[in-house]
Amino acid sequence: MNMNKVTILSVAILASAFTVQAQDINQAKKAVDAEQFESAKTILKTIIKDKPANGEAFYTLGNVYLTQKIQDSAKIYFDKGITASDEGQLNYIGLGQMDLNSNNVPAAQANFALATKEMKRKDFQEFIYIARAYMNAEKPDYKNALTTLNKAVVINSQDAQLQLALGDAYYGEGKQNEAFIAYRSAFQLDSSLLRAKMQLGVLLKGAKSYDEASKAYNEVIAINPNYGPVYRELAETYYKIARNKPSQAAANYKIALGHYDKYMSLTDYSINSRMRRADFLILIEDYVALEVEAKKMIELDKVNPRIYRYLGYSAYKNGNVDVAIKSLENFINSPGNKPIALDYLYLGLTKIKKGTNPEGTAIDSTAFKTGLMDIKKSIEMEPLAVQELSAVGKNLFTQKMYKEAASIFEFGASTPESKSFLDDNVYFGLANYYANSGKDVKVDIVALQKGDAAFDKVLVASPIYLEAYLYKARTNRLLEKDDLMVKNYEDYIAKTTALGAEEIAKPAVKTKFVESYNNMAASFANTNKLKAIEFFNKTLAIDPTNNYAAESIKILK
Incomplete structure (x- = not known):
């Protein structure tokens, strides 16, 4: 046998095997770009099984798991990938991103240094991957990403993936013009790089040019109608x-959901993709569909705690309080979960709902109190969560459940940065007043003092809301602080009178003036009869038939 022929044949076989391997990696990368993560995982696991020396396959697979927030699996593949003889150093980049996710920047930089330790003069892919790690971290660092990418630019500025990464980094930094130039360059360098062209539409969407964004997405669809991510962008647009x-x-939400379902059909129907769809259902507030989807997901994966978040949210919105409470508590209490403010907020609001009824007659005080505790946790995590509470408080107020309404409004009344701050203080003050103004009610001094202070905040924020003076007077009357009551009534009368004759001629204003003069007169009845008679006479000047004022003058004389 001719040995040269055998050698040539062997080389040809090796070259063929390398080409197949390279195609497989590229196929996996295309699947990742198309957000077909389950397909990508299958391809990569096959490569790893056949070629355990392929470090890039380990790195790419670990990144897929990071994208899906499956940290344990990601770390397993990065750790194994480090030992691979071919491109094993890339896996240090994956571990570096995990360090960034843990806020351990020095450890991340140490891992990045290991990844770049043996780079050759013309190598630059590691810089792109490190920049991606900075951008994909839970707290993206676009500044360091750009610094790293600029190292690659010096070596080869004409790489399409580099330009795409630059576009993403500039976009993250809010530099729209630079991002546009980079995305355009990426697509010009590689016309198969549809993500770069799609991102031009994303820039337009960010600029609220929704029609132009849709046009850009449709240009991508014209090139490849099976490119899934573009339908997700259309849905979000x-x-x-x-x-x-x-x-x-309603009509546009329906169109949006249609595009999202098209996106799903072109990616995969794994539990992770279903979760992405569930996130979108929350975005468009389709909680009926979300509850259906959550129940389907539980059938597929009974141990994934995140599903209980979706079921909890949707059950709360759909009025299924017991399902909502059980689901949200399952999610919050599952080891390893990171509850967010909205989890505690919806749990608290569900318990509030369980603790009351539409008629406002029966109250499960335990459920209500524990609901308030959960809401407090939510606000500690995210103060602006109070903006979700106003409607709940107003509903309780309408049901004349004033004490309960006050406990809800107090959160917003204590958060100046909330857009409902003024409104919440008005209702907080009113609720505390009405809760203590009924017959046979034991006056809650602390609550009334809080109400009085709330009206002070209202007058600072909106000096023209003159009703605040009136309610301060009524509140101080319940507190038996006659001197403050008189001052409040006087302020109300003076500031209302300053608005002109037309204002004080209104029947409702006349009634309030009568209330003011009668209460001020009564406060002076035992200490200054002349002053009392003066105020009662002012009442009679407005309402000559006012029996209380007329009879009181007779007694005082």
Whole structure:
């Protein structure tokens, strides 16, 4: 046998095997870009099984798991990948991103240094991957990403993936013009890089040019109608349109969901992709569909705690309080979970709902009190969560459950940065007053003092809300602080009178003036009869038939 022929054949076989391997990696990367993560995982696991020396396959697979927030699996593949003889150093980058996720920047930088330790003069891919790690971390660091990418630019500025990464980094930094140039360059360098062209539409969406964004996405679809991510972007664009045009919201939400379902059909129907769809259902506030989806997901994966968040949210919105409480408590109490403010907020509001009824007659005080505790946890995590509470408080107020309403409004009344701050203080003051103004009610001095202070805040924020003076007077009357009551009534009368004759001629204002003069007169009846008679005469000047004033003058004389 001709040995040269055998050698040539062997080389040809090796070259063929390398080409197949390279195609497989590229196929996996294309699946990742198309957000077909389950397909990518299958391809990569096959490569690892056949070629355990392929470090890039370990790194890419670990990154897929990081994208899906499955940290344990990601670390397993990064740790194994380090020992691979071919591109094993890339896995240090994956471990570096995990360090960033843990806020351990020095450890991350140490891992990045290990990844770049043996780079050759013309190597630059490691810089792109490190920049991606900075951008994909739970707290993205676009500044360091750009610094790293600029090292690659010096070596090869004409790489399409480098330009795409630059576009993402500039976009993250809010530098729209630079991002546009980079995305355009990436697509010009590689016309198969549809993500770069799609991102041009994302820039337009960010600029609220929704029609132009949709046009850009449709250009991507014209090139490849099976590129899934573009339909997700279309869905999110129609969501934005719906939010911008409330009168057409229902129709645009329907279009948005149609595009999202198309995205799902072109990616995969794994539990992770279903969760992405569930996130979108929360975004468009389709809680009926979300509850259906959550129940389907539980059938597929009974141990994934995140599903209970979706079921809890949707059950709360759909009025299924017991399911909501059980589901949210399952999620919050599952080891390893990181509850967010909204989890505690919805749990608390569900318990509030369980503790009351539409008639406002029966109260499960235990459920209500524990609900308040959960809401407090939510606000400690995110103060602006109070903005979700106003409608709940107003509903309780309408049901004349004033004490319960006050306990809800107090959160917003204590948060100046909330857009409902003024409104919440008004209702907080009113609720505390009405809760203590009924017959046979034991006056809660602390609650009334809080109400009085709330009206002070109202007058600072809105000096023209003159009713605040009136309610301060009524509150101080319940507190038996006659001197303050008189001052409040005097302030109300003086500031209302300053508005002119037309204002004080209104029947409702006349009634309030009569209330003011009668209460001021009564406060002076035992200490200054002349002053009392003066105020009662002012009442009679407005309402000559006022029996209380007329009879009181007779007694005082």
